[in-house]
Amino acid sequence: xxxxxxxxxxxxxxxxxxxxxxxxxxxxxxxxxxxxxxxxxxxxxxxxxxxxxxxxxxxxxxxxxxxxxxxxxxxxxxxxxxxxxxxxxxxxxxxxxxxxxxxxxxxxxxxxxxxxxxxxxxxxxxxxxxxxxxxxxxxxxxxxxxxxxxxxxxxxxxxxxxxxxxxxxxxxxxxxxxxxxxxxxxxxxxxxxxxxxxxxxxxxxxxxxxxxxxxxxxxxxxxxxxxxxxxxxxxxxxxxxxxxxxxxxxxxxxxxxxxxxxxxxxxxxxxxxxxxxxxxxxxxxxxxxxxxxxxxxxxxxxxxxxxxx
Amino acid sequence: xxxxxxxxxxxxxxxxxxxxxxxxxxxxxxxxxxxxxxxxxxxxxxxxxxxxxxxxxxxxxxxxxxxxxxxxxxxxxxxxxxxxxxxxxxxxxxxxxxxxxxxxxxxxxxxxxxxxxxxxxxxxxxxxxxxxxxxxxxxxxxxxxxxxxxxxxxxxxxxxxxxxxxxxxxxxxxxxxxxxxxxxxxxxxxxxxxxxxxxxxxxxxxxxxxxxxxxxxxxxxxxxxxxxxxxxxxxxxxxxxxxxxxxxxxxxxxxxxxxxxxxxxxxxxxxxxxxxxxxxxxxxxxxxxxxxxxxxxxxxxxxxxxxxxxxxxxxxxxxxxxxxxxxxxxxxxxxxxxxxxxxxxxxxxxxx
Numbered sequence: 001x002x003x004x005x006x007x008x009x010x011x012x013x014x015x016x017x018x019x020x021x022x023x024x025x026x027x028x029x030x031x032x033x034x035x036x037x038x039x040x041x042x043x044x045x046x047x048x049x050x051x052x053x054x055x056x057x058x059x060x061x062x063x064x065x066x067x068x069x070x071x072x073x074x075x076x077x078x079x080x081x082x083x084x085x086x087x088x089x090x091x092x093x094x095x096x097x098x099x100x101x102x103x104x105x106x107x108x109x110x111x112x113x114x115x116x117x118x119x120x121x122x123x124x125x126x127x128x129x130x131x132x133x134x135x136x137x138x139x140x141x142x143x144x145x146x147x148x149x150x151x152x153x154x155x156x157x158x159x160x161x162x163x164x165x166x167x168x169x170x171x172x173x174x175x176x177x178x179x180x181x182x183x184x185x186x187x188x189x190x191x192x193x194x195x196x197x198x199x200x201x202x203x204x205x206x207x208x209x210x211x212x213x214x215x216x217x218x219x220x221x222x223x224x225x226x227x228x229x230x231x232x233x234x235x236x237x238x239x240x241x242x243x244x245x246x247x248x249x250x251x252x253x254x255x256x257x258x259x260x261x262x263x264x265x266x267x268x269x270x271x272x273x274x275x276x277x278x279x280x281x282x283x284x285x286x287x288x289x290x291x292x293x294x295x296x297x298x299x300x301x302x303x304x305x306x307x308x309x
Numbered sequence: 310x311x312x313x314x315x316x317x318x319x320x321x322x323x324x325x326x327x328x329x330x331x332x333x334x335x336x337x338x339x340x341x342x343x344x345x346x347x348x349x350x351x352x353x354x355x356x357x358x359x360x361x362x363x364x365x366x367x368x369x370x371x372x373x374x375x376x377x378x379x380x381x382x383x384x385x386x387x388x389x390x391x392x393x394x395x396x397x398x399x400x401x402x403x404x405x406x407x408x409x410x411x412x413x414x415x416x417x418x419x420x421x422x423x424x425x426x427x428x429x430x431x432x433x434x435x436x437x438x439x440x441x442x443x444x445x446x447x448x449x450x451x452x453x454x455x456x457x458x459x460x461x462x463x464x465x466x467x468x469x470x471x472x473x474x475x476x477x478x479x480x481x482x483x484x485x486x487x488x489x490x491x492x493x494x495x496x497x498x499x500x501x502x503x504x505x506x507x508x509x510x511x512x513x514x515x516x517x518x519x520x521x522x523x524x525x526x527x528x529x530x531x532x533x534x535x536x537x538x539x540x541x542x543x544x545x546x547x548x549x550x551x552x553x554x555x556x557x558x559x560x561x562x563x564x565x566x567x568x569x570x571x572x573x574x575x576x577x578x579x580x581x582x583x584x585x586x587x588x589x590x591x592x593x594x595x596x597x598x599x600x601x602x603x604x605x606x607x608x609x610x611x612x613x614x615x616x617x618x619x620x621x622x623x624x625x626x627x628x629x630x631x632x633x634x635x636x637x638x639x640x641x642x643x644x645x646x647x648x649x650x651x652x653x654x655x656x657x658x659x660x661x
Contacts, residue, residue, distance in 0.1 A: 019488045145642035150634040247492040288490040
């Protein structure tokens with residue numbers, strides 16, 4: 001790793017930290033713009049929660065001081081304060097609880113999307129212009145053009161209502177099958193298209209022709225040369241894929257009633273549970289920013305030829 | 310007179326002036342074609358893109374025209390007549406079924422316009438709600454893209470042309486906004502603005518549009534201009550080194566004039582293409598927000614909110630879910646295909 005790469009990585013980390021700070025700041029001040037303030041705006045606050053909030057943030061103190069308290073609590077102890085609507089629960093506990101289910105859901109979806117996407121993309125590229133290739137391309141185009149909530153409701157209709165294969169409620173292990181499929185379809189389709197085009201690009205390179213001319217078996221060419229190099233662009237999609245899965249889980253968990261962080265976020269929006277909205281936004285945003293950072297750095301390390309401005 | 314071979318004598322007949330027909334015969338040139346015509350010709354050759362274009366035009370026109378002659382309104386509950394108790398026979402009608410009073414009128418020999426898609430849980434004609442939903446979704450996509458275009462173009466061209474410190478500051482801001490998780494920020498801003506904007510809008514013309522729609526546009530204006538600005542800046546950076554810009558500067562043209570008259574017209578194809586591709590993503594975002602309950606205000610329908618409402622009764626009335634789902638997928642798919650075709654036709658350099 002040379003100094004230039006190191007410098008790039010440092011710069012990239014700096015930008016990520018700055019972004020997270022902007023997210024926290026924007027969240028705090030945007031929420032303060034709510035009439036009556038985020039903590040006391042609604043009448044339904046229980047006296048205990050109100051007392052806890054006032055003690056926590058010193059709501060009588062100047063705005064900037066409250067902001068710094070909020071910032072300090074997040075950075076030092078991941079403390080987002082108590083929830084307004086869920087009696088006696090801290091925001092961070094609710095997030096951690098929901099994260100258990102959501103992480104399982106998201107990781108499985110990402111894994112399936114990667115494996116199936118890469119396999120389908122490679123098959124399509126190797127059998128270029130065959131019927132199989134065309135079918136794969138048409139199907140993936142359709143998946144890319146369908147909003148996730150529509151895909152989810154259609155899955156629910158077909159597999160749970162008409163065929164009765166899976167339960168409609170996502171709180172059991174069996175019930176997670178449809179949400180996982182739902183979340184994985186869009187990234188899967190995207191990865192398939194990405195792999196196909198980069199594989200076609202690689203297969204046209206001189207070194208593949210050289211390998212063929214030398215009599216290397218096609219299995220070795222595909223796995224030893226072509227696949228390895230054509231997967232580099234897929235790395236750049238890791239970050240956006242996670243962003244999609246995080247935001248997609250908001251609707252998917254809603255549709256399939258999965259008890260995850262997405263569902264609690266959506267219900268906190270409808271309930272106007274502002275500390276909950278703030279906490280979840282910051283946690284999820286940080287997750288996405290970190291994942292983008294990792295995938296950018298990985299991309300740079302895997303292929304040092306790539307230069308950035 | 311017999312022609313002598315090998316003679317030096319010149320035949321005068323060979324030198325008579327050509328008639329206009331002869332001249333026309335010799336002209337090999339095609340009629341000159343403009344940039345736009347040329348691109349359109351290429352676009353029409355691409356069958357998928359052309360078909361998508363006609364589909365979009367058809368959907369847009371019908372969403373505008375149908376409400377003019379359709380006998381039902383999107384917010385009229387057919388079961389409720391002033392001064393009478395609610396007639397529940399109009400709620401949840403299946404396609405081509407009629408309510409009680411309508412059946413009486415049919416029995417009396419009157420003709421009643423059918424409810425093609427039935428009615429919803431509140432007894433509203435579902436077909437016209439779909440038409441209005443399509444109209445709203447298309448309008449959101451279109452206007453949001455225009456907002457993004459204007460802001461992105463202005464900031465991008467300023468950054469690209471002026472350069473230096475201005476460029477560095479603008480591009481750092483762009484970098485940060487670009488790395489913000491946009492959907493989460495949209496949800497955050499939309500959920501706050503919904504409450505904050507409500508009192509501000511009361512009594513203005515914007516009230517009818519609803520605070521959610523306004524916050525949606527505001528969010529687009531705040532967050533989505535960055536990729537457009539980056540694109541334009543890149544174009545301007547390469548264009549401003551051209552000789553004609555130097556010539557314009559030498560004759561004393563001001564920066565604004567050069568940007569408007571020389572630089573922007575030259576990156577117009579890139580601008581049009583990315584605007585066209587922006588529309589489906591805006592429609593996507595709107596339907597996503599509507600689905601989460603942050604979209605248009607009731608009783609105004611959008612395709613996303615229709616699908617979201619239908620989720621409650623999907624087991625009994627699956628078609629109410631499927632119809633908006635199909636319409637929204639068709640719109641997004643054809644806009645994407647059309648945008649791709651547009652890119653291939655107007656900017657062959659970009660083709661992969």
